[in-house]
Amino acid sequence: MIRAYSLSNFPEEGFKLYREMRNRGITPDPLSSSFVTKSCIRMSSLLGGLQVHAKILEDGHQSDSLLLTTLMNFYSSCQKFDDACKVFDEMPQRDTVAWNVLISCYTRNGRTRDALGVFDMMESKRCGSQPDDVTCLLVLQACSNLGALEFGGRVHSYIREHGFGNAVNLCNSLIAMYSRCGCVDKAYQVFKGMPSKDVISWSAMISGLASHGHGREAIEAFWEMQRMGVAPDDQTFTGVLCACSHSGLVDEGWMFFDCMSKEFSVTPNVHHYGCMVDLLGRAGLLEQAYQLILSMRVRPDAAMWRTLLGACRIYGHVSLGECVIEHLIELKAQEAGDYVLLLNTYSSVGNWEKVIEVRKLMKEKEIQTTPGCSTIELTGVIHEFLVDDISHPRKNEIYEMLDEIGKQLKIAGYVAEVTSELHDLGSEEKESSLSYHSEKLAMAFGVLATPPGTTIRVAKNLRTCVDCHNFAKVLSGVYNRVVIIRDRTRFHHFREGRCSCNDYW
DNA sequence: TTAGGGTTAG
Numbered sequence: 001m002i003r004a005y006s007l008s009n010f011p012e013e014g015f016k017l018y019r020e021m022r023n024r025g026i027t028p029d030p031l032s033s034s035f036v037t038k039s040c041i042r043m044s045s046l047l048g049g050l051q052v053h054a055k056i057l058e059d060g061h062q063s064d065s066l067l068l069t070t071l072m073n074f075y076s077s078c079q080k081f082d083d084a085c086k087v088f089d090e091m092p093q094r095d096t097v098a099w100n101v102l103i104s105c106y107t108r109n110g111r112t113r114d115a116l117g118v119f120d121m122m123e124s125k126r127c128g129s130q131p132d133d134v135t136c137l138l139v140l141q142a143c144s145n146l147g148a149l150e151f152g153g154r155v156h157s158y159i160r161e162h163g164f165g166n167a168v169n170l171c172n173s174l175i176a177m178y179s180r181c182g183c184v185d186k187a188y189q190v191f192k193g194m195p196s197k198d199v200i201s202w203s204a205m206i207s208g209l210a211s212h213g214h215g216r217e218a219i220e221a222f223w224e225m226q227r228m229g230v231a232p233d234d235q236t237f238t239g240v241l242c243a244c245s246h247s248g249l250v251d252e253g254w255m256f257f258d259c260m261s262k263e264f265s266v267t268p269n270v271h272h273y274g275c276m277v278d279l280l281g282r283a284g285l286l287e288q289a290y291q292l293i294l295s296m297r298v299r300p301d302a303a304m305w306r307t308l309l310g311a312c313r314i315y316g317h318v319s320l321g322e323c324v325i326e327h328l329i330e331l332k333a334q335e336a337g338d339y340v341l342l343l344n345t346y347s348s349v350g351n352w353e354k355v356i357e358v359r360k361l362m363k364e365k366e367i368q369t370t371p372g373c374s375t376i377e378l379t380g381v382i383h384e385f386l387v388d389d390i391s392h393p394r395k396n397e398i399y400e401m402l403d404e405i406g407k408q409l410k411i412a413g414y415v416a417e418v419t420s421e422l423h424d425l426g427s428e429e430k431e432s433s434l435s436y437h438s439e440k441l442a443m444a445f446g447v448l449a450t451p452p453g454t455t456i457r458v459a460k461n462l463r464t465c466v467d468c469h470n471f472a473k474v475l476s477g478v479y480n481r482v483v484i485i486r487d488r489t490r491f492h493h494f495r496e497g498r499c500s501c502n503d504y505w
Numbered sequence: 506t507t508a509g510g511g512t513t514a515g
Contacts, residue, residue, distance in 0.1 A: 003509065003510085030510080031509065031510060034510055034511070035509090035510080037511095038510095038511085064510095065511090066510055066511050067510080067511080068511090069510090069511040069512075070510080070511050071511095072511085073511070073512070095511095096512085097511050097512050098511080098512085099512090100511090100512040100513085101511070101512055102512095103512085104512065104513090132512090133513080134512050134513045135512085137512090137513055137514060138512075138513075140514085141514085167514095168514080169513070169514045170514075171514090172514045172515060173513095173514050173515085174514095175514095175515080176514075176515055179515095198514095198515095199515085200514060200515045201514090201515080202515090203515050204514080204515040205515090206515090207515065208515095233515095235515055236515090238515095239515085
């Protein structure tokens with residue numbers, strides 16, 4: 001009965017039964033304790049779980065590995081990561097599931113690299129338990145988050161070698177991992193090779209294509225999915241609308257937005273509205289975007305307003321930008337990035353007085369800007385760069401290379417953007433146009449440290465600025481390199497002097 | 506006597 005409740009929507013009933021059992025003087029067996037722990041996880045009740053843990057020790061069940069695995073998961077889901085690890089350390093035996101829970105604990109705690117370390121250890125048989133299909137799922141998620149393509153490829157090999165290659169859930173994870181690590185081609189290979197595809201496979205592929213700027217292909221995949229008789233769900237439409245927005249397909253976007261509820265019974269959620277606001281905003285239809293936000297049944301969140309604020313920056317729409325900031329202030333959600341966007345909106349129309357005013361305001365409010373940071377993976381090692389970074393051991397070579405690239409690109413027609421863009425600001429004193437943005441440093445390092453022709457993959461925490469975007473474009477032609485930059489919202493593929501996206505012009 | 510545990514995709 002406790003088990004039934006722990007799986008139901010009434011987990012607290014399971015906890016009540018457990019208490020009643022104890023009141024009647026009955027000692028629960030490890031199974032019952034495990035079920036009630038699960039109830040505590042579902043109730044997010046830290047206190048309840050702590051009580052159960054104490055009783056487990058009293059009952060003498062502290063050596064039951066399966067019960068301890070549940071307890072570990074309990075601590076992990078309550079964000080008590082040290083306690084979860086302590087339980088793990090005290091387990092007399094650890095099987096694959098216990099190691100899996102440790103991996104998920106690390107991932108939840110942001111210790112993503114340690115999660116990969118556990119996979120290493122399991123694969124090398126140093127811990128007596130081999131990775132199973134669930135291990136692979138968890139590790140692939142970690143790889144997606146880190147952009148760890150090489151490691152993800154290793155997990156892929158492991159999956160093939162151990163006969164998991166046809167598992168739909170694993171293939172779905174592989175599609176997501178390859179897409180998020182910048183390899184849509186590989187994602188598509190996995191997708192094509194699947195004997196059967198479900199709504200998750202299709203949605204993952206559509207989102208992957210969308211994030212890489214292949215809008216038309218993403219929409220084509222949606223229609224193909226219809227022909228195959230797979231019903232789309234909310235996440236499918238998030239992918240489709242995202243495809244429209246990244247490829248500037250306004251009419252198609254409206255069409256999908258209208259038909260999703262009418263024909264497919266999927267009610268638009270905040271993500272769908274967000275995609276539409278992004279799409280309309282990028283297309284310059286700022287008023288339509290604003291009206292759409294006002295028409296929403298749910299209250300718009302800060303992210304929604306920020307999307308519109310970004311569009312105001314692109315089009316230099318000062319009055320709407322000011323209005324959006326008002327909404328953000330009302331939500332008490334204003335962040336450094338918001339002021340930077342407003343500031344850039346003013347600077348895009350040359351209103352320097354206002355620029356100075358906003359800067360002063362930022363200083364007064366002690367608003368800290370997020371430093372731009374770019375990473376590049378070389379033979380499994382992640383190299384990190386900040387703006388004007390001089391901490392890399394090969395800094396001299398990198399700056400020499402950057403100057404050399406600058407000269408070559410100038411010959412090919414690259415002109416540095418002079419408008420004051422503040423995306424990558426380390427401190428508000430710095431004019432970003434005068435400094436070396438983190439992605440430029442990472443690209444220069446890529447040219448320097450990889451053989452000619454190697455694809456340069458850079459991951460950036462913020463959105464890349466117009467100038468760096470131009471720089472990458474020209475570089476891809478002059479140096480004959482494919483450059484892939486993953487910024488905060490999407491991938492940019494630069495090849496032969498062009499980019500796959502339509503965000504910058 | 507029987508069964509019932511723990512991790513899990515976009």
